[in-house]
Amino acid sequence: MNTIEPGTQPPDWPGWAVATAICLRFWSRLPVPPLPGESESHAAPDFRAVPRALPFAALVIAAPAALVALGTGLAGLSGLAVAALALTALALTTGAFHEDGLADTADGLFGGHTPEKRLEIMKDSRIGSYGALALGLSLLIRASLIAMILDRAGASAAAAALLAAAPWSRAEGLFLLATQPPARSTGAAAAVGRPSAATARIALALSLVLATGIALTVQLPVAGLMLGFALAHGAAAILSRLARRLIGGQTGDILGAAQQLSEIAIYLGLALALGWGTGLSG
Template sequence: MAEAESENAPTAPPVWPGWLAATAACIRFYSRLPVPELPGETAHMAPDFRLLPRALPFAALLIALPGALVLLGAGLAGLSAPLAAALAVTVLVVTTGAFHEDGLADSADGLFGGWTPERRLEIMKDSRIGSYGTLALGLSLLLRVTAMAAILDGAGAWAGAAAVLIAAAWSRVEGIRVIATLAPARPDGASAAVGRPERAVLPVAYGLSAGIGLVLGVASALPPAGLLIGVGLSALASGWLMRAARRLIGGQTGDIAGACQQLSEITIYLGLAAVLGWGGR
């Protein structure tokens, strides 16, 4: 009887981790940056995404900082905008170990290469890359480099570096929205294992990302219209991908979240580049 009552007792809500510990855990999960184990934590435990993503905007800033600094340095040194952008994107990819790019490639192969949900999920789990994944990666790199170069040409090195940081924070929260909104497509997959964010986490993460965008945008004189258009395009791209994932595989996976991050990052750059190209500040 006691055992039955214990089984039916409500689960205690998780304790909110400290901001420093949550940020460190996010950096470890999303990048290859070395983060020392903090007092009282086990660094190699699987992350608990029920609460952890509230600190993701701060972690995203640190993860993208090397790429932003390379773009800033290359721009101030007088390198051509395309070369500076290519160097920055290279650093961004190396820093994350192509974490999000892998998700984009697997999602493209799976969503467009299979005919049934089961087959699509099987393709997404395959480590080999197909035609759709190759095209998606190539287009992603091309769009990021060219849009970043346009921002650099139109607004300068400081604004370009700020755009990298703004896009890093907002795009990763968009990836978390996928996990928070859709049910896992695989009950035994990685996205199911880490847990779904609590209801309060997503507004906090979006609020922090918006604050980061406002501060950096004003400080670097990025066009507000470009940021608004970029965020709007990001929402449209994320919404399209989530609808496609729900229809084609029955929910989300970690790969879908990674693909969402990539689409969001690209669209934020495109919004800024478009407005700067129109001559708006």
């Protein structure tokens, strides 16, 4: 496995535009043309070099869903319909990348009795009861919270919430990749290399700046955004501890689950803050 020490730079460090394009290719189904100097466009990216640009790629990934939320919200559809359509667009853009990780994580962590059995279950492409329940609850909770944001603050706020949640939720998964050992010596999480904690913190810092700017632009409550980030970091930390205890570390599925939990947490923080404002004004 490729590793680097904190504060060091891997060879052939790509520019921000190239790194963003590589992140787009890895985290989404969006078409990305061959890049300058690239010999194999479908090879696993070297995560020592590219993940600092993940926040920018995440905004692009969430943009179709945000546009759907804005358009259907302004067209007068109900909050739940808007949220369902936006989440559909998001799943199509990512290929349900993170949802798959959440389902496999739920099946593996709760369906096995030994680390080896849990990892075996997580690698199985079939979905079990725990995975189906996790997927259903994730979609239900996210749709309900996005609908609540739209009903309380409008279509632009719902679109902004999708954009604001995208960078930070993915950076939380990246932070686990950087700070937790891999549970397997093979697999996606091990194959892409391990970024330094400093690189993951750069992604988190960029996510904070981008999300705050989006929130200020559409007058989303920044306090709610910060609450959501805190809840997201707490949820990722709990998942990290659970994975470390049950399977010995992180996997690609664990990173996907961290993104899903973090996305829910950010919507929850925004919805709570908007609810407080409504209660105070009432």
